[in-house]
Amino acid sequence: MTTQLGAPPRRIEAEEFFADPSFAGASISPDGTRLAYLAPAHGRINVWIRGIDEQHEDAVCVTHDTRRGIHAYHWTDDPRWLLYEQDTDGNEDWHLYRVDLDAPGEPAVDLTPLPPGSRMLGVEPMKSAPGSVLVSMNRRPLYFDLFRIDVATGETTTLVEQSDPRGGYLVDRDARPAFYSTVADDGTHEFHAVDPATGDLRFLRRLGGPEHPVGVHPQLVTPDGQGLLVGVYQDSDDLRLVRIDRTTGEETVVAAVDGHSLCTLGPISAGLPPTVFTSKRTGEVIAARFVGDRPIVEVLDPHFAEVHAALSELSDGVLSSVSSDESEQRWVVSFIHDREPGATWFYDHGTGQSRLLFRPYPELDPAELAPMTAVRFPARDGLPLHGFLTLPVGVAPERLPLVLLVHGGPWAHDTWSYDPSVQFLANRGYAVLQVNFRGSTGYGKRHLTSAIGELGGKMHDDLIDAADWAVEQGYADRDRIGVYGGSYGGYAALVGVTVTPDRFAAAVDYVGISDLANFMRTLPPFVRPHMANNWYRYVGDPADPAQEADMLARSPITMVDRIRTPLLVAQGANDVRVVQEESDNIVESLRARGVPVEYLVAEDEGHGFANPENQIRLYRAIERHFAEHL
Numbered sequence: 235m236t237t238q239l240g241a242p243p244r245r246i247e248a249e250e251f252f253a254d255p256s257f258a259g260a261s262i263s264p265d266g267t268r269l270a271y272l273a274p275a276h277g278r279i280n281v282w283i284r285g286i287d288e289q290h291e292d293a294v295c296v297t298h299d300t301r302r303g304i305h306a307y308h309w310t311d312d313p314r315w316l317l318y319e320q321d322t323d324g325n326e327d328w329h330l331y332r333v334d335l336d337a338p339g340e341p342a343v344d345l346t347p348l349p350p351g352s353r354m355l356g357v358e359p360m361k362s363a364p365g366s367v368l369v370s371m372n373r374r375p376l377y378f379d380l381f382r383i384d385v386a387t388g389e390t391t392t393l394v395e396q397s398d399p400r401g402g403y404l405v406d407r408d409a410r411p412a413f414y415s416t417v418a419d420d421g422t423h424e425f426h427a428v429d430p431a432t433g434d435l436r437f438l439r440r441l442g443g444p445e446h447p448v449g450v451h452p453q454l455v456t457p458d459g460q461g462l463l464v465g466v467y468q469d470s471d472d473l474r475l476v477r478i479d480r481t482t483g484e485e486t487v488v489a490a491v492d493g494h495s496l497c498t499l500g501p502i503s504a505g506l507p508p509t510v511f512t513s514k515r516t517g518e519v520i521a522a523r524f525v526g527d528r529p530i531v532e533v534l535d536p537h538f539a540e541v542h543a544a545l546s547e548l549s550d551g552v553l554s555s556v557s558s559d560e561s562e563q564r565w566v567v568s569f570i571h572d573r574e575p576g577a578t579w580f581y582d583h584g585t586g587q588s589r590l591l592f593r594p595y596p597e598l599d600p601a602e603l604a605p606m607t608a609v610r611f612p613a614r615d616g617l618p619l620h621g622f623l624t625l626p627v628g629v630a631p632e633r634l635p636l637v638l639l640v641h642g643g644p645w646a647h648d649t650w651s652y653d654p655s656v657q658f659l660a661n662r663g664y665a666v667l668q669v670n671f672r673g674s675t676g677y678g679k680r681h682l683t684s685a686i687g688e689l690g691g692k693m694h695d696d697l698i699d700a701a702d703w704a705v706e707q708g709y710a711d712r713d714r715i716g717v718y719g720g721s722y723g724g725y726a727a728l729v730g731v732t733v734t735p736d737r738f739a740a741a742v743d744y745v746g747i748s749d750l751a752n753f754m755r756t757l758p759p760f761v762r763p764h765m766a767n768n769w770y771r772y773v774g775d776p777a778d779p780a781q782e783a784d785m786l787a788r789s790p791i792t793m794v795d796r797i798r799t800p801l802l803v804a805q806g807a808n809d810v811r812v813v814q815e816e817s818d819n820i821v822e823s824l825r826a827r828g829v830p831v832e833y834l835v836a837e838d839e840g841h842g843f844a845n846p847e848n849q850i851r852l853y854r855a856i857e858r859h860f861a862e863h864l
Contacts, residue, residue, distance in 0.1 A: 241628055242626070242627065242628035242629060242663075243601075243602035243603075243627050243628060243661065244602065245661065245662075246598070246602065246657075246658070246661045248658065248850045248853045248854055248857070249846075249850055250595065250597055250598060251595075251598075251654040251655075251657060251658045251853070252654060252658075252846055252849035252850050252853055253846045253850070254274050254278070254279050254303060254846050255272070255273075255279075255575075255576070255594035255595055256273065256274070256592065256593075256594060256595065256596060257271055257272070257273050257290070257578070257591070257592035257593075257594055258271065258272045258273070258279070258576060258594045259271055259272040259305070259307075259555075260272075260557075260566050260568070260578050260591060260592070261309065261555075261557035261566055262286070262557050262558065262559055262564055262565070262566045262580075263309055263313070263559070264309055264311060264514070264559060264560050265313065265559060265560065266286065266559030266560070266561065266563070266564040267285065267286055268283055268284065268285055268286060269283070269284050269285075269286060269566065269580075269591070270282070270283050270307060270309065270316065271578075271591075271592075272303075272304065272305065272307075273290070273293075273295075275295040275297075275298075276295075276298055276299065276300045277300055278299050278300055278301070278302060278303045278304070278845075279303030279304055279305065280295050280296075280297040280298065280299055280303075280304055281295070281296050281297040281304055281307050281316065281318055281333070282294065282295050282296065283296050283316070283335060283338075286564070286580070290592075294338050295338070296316060296333050296335060296338040297318060297331075297333060297342060298341075298342075299320065301322075301323070301838075302320065302321070302322075302323065302324070302838070302844065302845065303844060303845065304318050304319075304320060305319075305504075305505060305844075306318065306319040306504060306505070307319070308357045308367075310359065310365075310367065310385050311359055311364050311365065312364075312365055312385065312386070313335070314334060314335055314336050314386075315332055315333065315334065315335065315385045315386065316332075316333045316335055317330055317331065317332055317333070317345070317357060317367070317385070318330075318331050318333065318342070319331070319354070319357075321353075321840075322808075323807075323808045323837075323838045323839065323840065324806050324808045324809070324838070324839045324840020324841065324842075324844060325808045325810060325840055326353060326810050326811075326840060326841070327348065327350060327351065327352065327353045328353040328354050328355070329344050329345075329346045329347075329348065329353075329354060330344075330345045330346045330354050330357060330369060330383070331343060331344055331345065332345050332385060332388070343388065345369075345383050345385070345388050345390075346369065346371060346383075346390075348371060348373065349373075351375065351758070352371065352372050352373060352375065353371070353372065354369050354370065354371045355369075355370045355371070355378060356368070356369060356370050357369055360382060360408075360409055361407045361408070362407065362408040362409060363382065363409070365384060365385055365386055366382050366383060366384050366385065367382075367383050367385060368380060368381070368382060368383075368393070368405070368409055369381050369383055372760055375759055375760060376399040376759060376760050376763065377395070377396045377399055377760075378396060378402065378760070379392060379393075379394060379395045379396055380392075380393045380394040380403065380405065380409075381393060382409065393405075393409055394411055398416055399760065399763040400416055400417045400763045400764065400766075401414060401415060401416030401417070402414070402415055402416070403428065404453055404454075404455050404462065405455065406455050406459035407455075407457055407459065407517065408459075410430060410459075411428040411430075411433065412427070412428055412430075412455050412459050412462075412480065413425060413426065413427060413428060413438075413453075413455060413462045413480070414426040414427075414428055414435050415450070415453060417443070417763075417764070417766055417767070418440075420443070421443030421444065421766040421767045421771060422440050422441065422442060422443050423440070423441040423442075423443065423446060423449075423450050424437065424439070424440050424441075425437075425438045425439045425440075425441075425462060425464070425478060426438055427480045427481075438462075438478055438480075438483040439478055439483055439485075441464075441466055442467070443766065443767040443771065444682075444683050444686060444767050444771050444772070445467060445679045445682055445683055446767060447645045447675075447682070447767050447768040447771070447772065448498075448501075448502055448645050448675075448767075448768060449501075449764065449767075450464050450465060450466070451465050451496075451498040451501040451502070451509060452464065452465055452475075452498075452501060452509050452510055454510070454512075454519070456477065456517075456518070457516060457517035457518055459480070460479065460480045460481070461477045461478065461479055461480060462477070462478045462480065463475060463476070463477055463478075463488060463510075463519060464476055464478060465496045465498060465509070466485075467679050468485070468487075470490075471678040471679050471680055472490070472491070472492070472493065472494060472495045472678055472679075473495035473496040473498070473678075473679075474487055474488075474489065474490040474496065475487070475488045475489040475490070475496055475509075475510065475519070475522050476488060488519065488522075488534065489519075489522040489524075489532050489534055491524045491530055491532055494524040494525055494526050494530060495524065495525050495675075495676050495677065495678055496509055496522060496523070496524055496525075497509055497523040497524055497525045497529060497649075497676060498675055498676070499646060499647070499649070499675075499676075500523075502643075502645070502646060502675075503646070507523060507529070507554045507555065507570065508523065508555075509522065509523055510522050510523070511523075511531075511538070511556050513535065513538070513562065514557075514558045514559065514560055514562055515560055515561070515562050518535065519534060519535075520533070520534055520535035520537075520538040521533045521534055521535070521538060521542065521553075522534065525647065525649070525675075525676035525677065527608035527620075527650060528552055528608075528650045529552045529570060529649060529650065530552075531552060531553050537562065538562075540583070541562070541565060541581070541583055544581060544583065544586065544588070545565070545567055545579070545581060548567075548569070548579050548581070548588055549569040549571065549574070549577060549579075550571070551569035551570050551571030551574060551577070552569060552570045552571075552650075553567060553569060553570075554567075554568045554569055554570045554576070555567065555568045562583070563582065563583045563584045564580070564581075564582055564583070564584075565580070565581045565582075565583065566578065566579070566580055566581075566591070567579055567581065570649075570650070570651050570652070571600075571651070571652055572603075572605055572606035572624075572650055572651060572652055573600040573601075573603040573604070573605065573652065573657075574593070574600045574652065575593075575594055575595055575598070575652035575654075576593070576594040576652070577590065577592075577593050577594075578590075578591045578592055578593075578594075579591060602627065602661075603627070603652075603657050603660075603661075604624045604625060604626055604627050604656075604657060604660035604661070605624070605625075606622050606623075606624045606650055606651070606653075606656065607622065607623050607624070607625075608620065608621075608622055608650060609621050609622065609623045609667075609703075611699070611700070611703040612699075613672070613692070613695065613696050613699050614695060614699050615692070615695075617672060617680075617681065617684060617696075618677075618681075619669055619670065619671065619672075619696055619699070619700065620669075620670045620677060621648065621667060621668050621669035621670055621700060622648055622649075622650060622667075622668045623665065623666070623667050623668075623704070623709065624656050624657075624659075624660050624665070624666040624667075625660065625665050625709065626660045626661070626662075626663050626664065626665065627660070627661075629663060631665070631708075631709055632708055632709070633708065633709075633710065633711040634663070634664065634665040634709060634710060634711060634714075635663065635664050635665070635710075635711060635714035635715070635716070635860070635864040636664060636665040636666070636667060636701070636704055636709065636710035636711070636714065636715050636716070637659050637664045637665070637666050637667070637715075637716045637717070637718055637860065637864075638667050638669070638697060638700065638701055638715060638716070638717045638718070638730075638738075639655065639656065639659075639666055639667065639668050639718055639719065639723070640668075640669075640671075640697060640717065640718070640719030640722070640723035640726040640727065641668065641670075641674070641719070641722070641723055642719070642720050642721030642722045642723050642724075643673075643674070643675070643721070643722050644671070644673045644674065644685065644689075644693065644722040645673065645674070645675050645682075645768065646674065646675060647670045647674040647675050647676040647677070648668040648669075648670055648674075649676075655853070656668070658853055658857075659860070662857060662860070662861070664716075664860065664864070665704065665709050665710055667700055667701070667704050667710075669696060669697060669700035671685075671693050671696035671697055671700075672684045672685040672688065672692060672693055672696055673685025673688070673693055673772070685772060686771060686772050687772070687773075688772075689725075689750070689772065689773050689788050690729050690733060690787075690788035690789075691788070693726075694726065694729050694730070694733055694734070697717070697726060697730065698734060698737060701715050701737070713739065714739055714864045715737065715738055715739060715864075716738060716739060716740040716741060716742070716860050716863070716864050717730040717731070717738045717740075717741050717742075718741070718742040718744070718856070719742075719743075719744065719746065720744035720745050720746065720842060721744075721745055721746065721747075721811070721812060721841065721842075722746075722747065723744070723746065724743040724744050724745055724746015724747065724812070725743075725746045725747040725748070725750075725790070726746075727741045727742060727743045727746060728741070728743050728746055728747075728748055728790035728820065729788075729790055730799075731790075731796075731797050731798075731799040731801060732790045732793035732794065732796045732797055733793065733796075735796045735797065735798055735799060738799050739799070739800075739863050739864055740799060740800045740801075740802075740859055740860055740862075740863035740864055741799050741800070741801050741802070742801075742802045742803075742804070742856055742859065742860075743801065743802070743803045743804070743817070743820070744803075744804045744842075744852070745804065745805055745806060745809055745811075745812050745817070745841055745842055746803075746812065746816070746817070747789075747812055747816055748789060748790045748791040748794075748816045748817065748819055748820045749786070749789045749790075749791040749792075749816060749819065750773055750774075750776075750785040750786070750788060750789045751776035751782050751785045751786060751789070752815065752816065753812060753813075753816060754769050754773075754775075754776050754785075755776055756813045756815070757810075757811065758810055773785060773788075790820065791819055791820060791823070794820060794823045794824065795827070797824060797829060798829070800830070800859065800862070800863045801824070801831045801832075802831070802832045802833075802834075802855060802856065802859045803817050803820060803821055803831060803832070803833045803834070804817075804833075804834040804835075804836075804843075804852050804855070805817035805818075805833075805834070805835050805836070806835075806836050806839030806840045806841060806842065806843065807835055807836065807837045807838075807839065808837075808838070808839065808840045809839075809840045809841045810840065810841070811840075811841040812841060814835070817833070817835075821833045832855060832859065834851065834852060834855055836848045836851075
């Protein structure tokens with residue numbers, strides 16, 4: 235691996251990395267005449283609308299949120315209405331709001347007035363009922379039922395009631411139940427065809443459980459209603475996109491790349507690149523995304539192949555988000571890149587013309603940012619591990635202070651992309667190593683399931699092996715290694731300073747788990763029926779005394795007396811995934827022993843900080859912490 239030596243780049247302030255983007259999240263209207271996008275207004279990110287040929291100076295801000303930025307919005311089939319999603323201070327109780335584009339100064343209307351603890355999920359236009367959208371909501375706390383909402387009037391009609399909290403109906407384009415998916419008592423996933431006349435279920439296919447810890451993704455009904463597209467392994471170690479026939483149950487491979495798995499980050503976490511791209515015109519899948527040293531977009535549709543070839547000329551990154559008009563002639567697209575975050579283009583396939591719409595962070599010069607390089611090495615038991623190493627620009631890559639940055643999930647994965655936390659640390663002179671430890675998605679069934687029973691065990695060994703590899707390669711100084719992670723990554727950081735207290739010179743725990751049993755008991759009730767193949771299978775059931783004892787033995791809170799590593803803890807007060815108690819208990823125990831620990835609590839945040847002032851406060855604290863101890 236080589237790095238470009240020379241004068242180190244300028245010191246880039248935290249505000250440049252973590253302030254709200256100047257522009258983001260653009261998409262084109264169904265008729266191809268307007269752009270919607272996110273940009274600052276009223277001190278927060280809001281939604282703006284402008285004509286396709288207009289500039290930002292001509293745009294109209296159509297939302298007016300002053301409390302928390304908006305990050306998800308939806309065009310409707312009526313040019314008058316736009317929809318957006320919002321929660322309250324990070325509590326994840328999502329509501330769907332309507333904006334009148336003919337009167338953008340009017341207050342938004344909440345189309346989903348729900349009691350506390352309930353939320354809406356997913357917004358899909360109804361082809362068979364113009365002016366309506368499909369939305370899932372848990373008005374009944376344990377059940378996400380399917381509703382039709384008339385956008386203009388707000389009238390809400392129940393379409394499908396779920397009978398089992400572990401199951402769910404999948405509907406066709408006319409919102410009629412076509413397939414039923416459920417999880418059996420043993421954790422296997424079962425798929426059934428639904429009889430359109432009687433509603434009776436006919437068994438089609440059973441899939442394994444633990445290799446799908448967060449569910450089978452994707453699950454899409456084909457536009458003709460006769461097939462179900464799912465991500466399955468079949469006889470391979472790699473996740474493929476497969477069609478299951480409604481009548482025969484026959485499986486047909488739709489997309490597969492030897493040695494690579496479908497990327498399921500999008501369904502796991504909103505805002506991340508999708509697993510599949512679908513046609514605006516037909517609803518058919520036109521491309522699928524696979525995991526690799528760089529993401530791989532496998533094109534499946536002849537028309538989109540032409541479009542994709544033209545789009546690929548616009549950037550040396552990888553296609554990220556895509557929207558088109560109904561004719562699929564006008565496109566708005568953004569790209570994944572390690573040093574060029576979210577550059578967004580307009581492309582007219584009819585004329586072949588294109589233009590750069592915006593860069594989200596125009597003040598950031600890609601030449602000043604650090605390349606992210608894919609690396610691989612074996613774990614101590616021989617399991618192949620993949621990761622990404624980012625080395626600071628203009629510095630000899632020898633015996634550097636290193637930050638081991640651990641992703642959350644744990645059923646997610648790091649990928650080649652722009653990551654502001656990585657760039658911030660690299661700009662401060664740190665090497666940054668991200669490793670897709672066992673249990674990470676995207677690297678095959680064996681890699682994933684080898685994490686069963688290994689929280690605090692081999693999953694932690696993988697991180698230590700990664701750090702040792704960086705030392706052996708000469709990149710890292712063994713005495714100046716820090717560990718930092720959020721959610722599961724926060725748990726991993728706490729394991730690092732309890733199980734291996736001599737290995738890290740500093741640690742940052744960001745919304746991390748300290749007590750596995752308490753964490754599982756305090757998850758929202760509607761989550762628990764879906765835990766058979768993830769926390770219950772990989773860790774244990776706290777209702778079983780023997781399993782609870784094992785979970786406590788793997789929990790940092792029971793080993794807190796071993797902590798002597800300088801620790802920074804950050805927590806959102808409204809976190810419903812990892813409740814504040816998880817951080818409070820660690821901090822209180824350390825302070826009771828007189829062990830110094832810095833503790834940041836954001837009262838207006840949940841599972842991770844979204845508001846820029848909180849992000850900036852966090853990363854200034856991280857900067858001080860690592861500067862002092864690494």
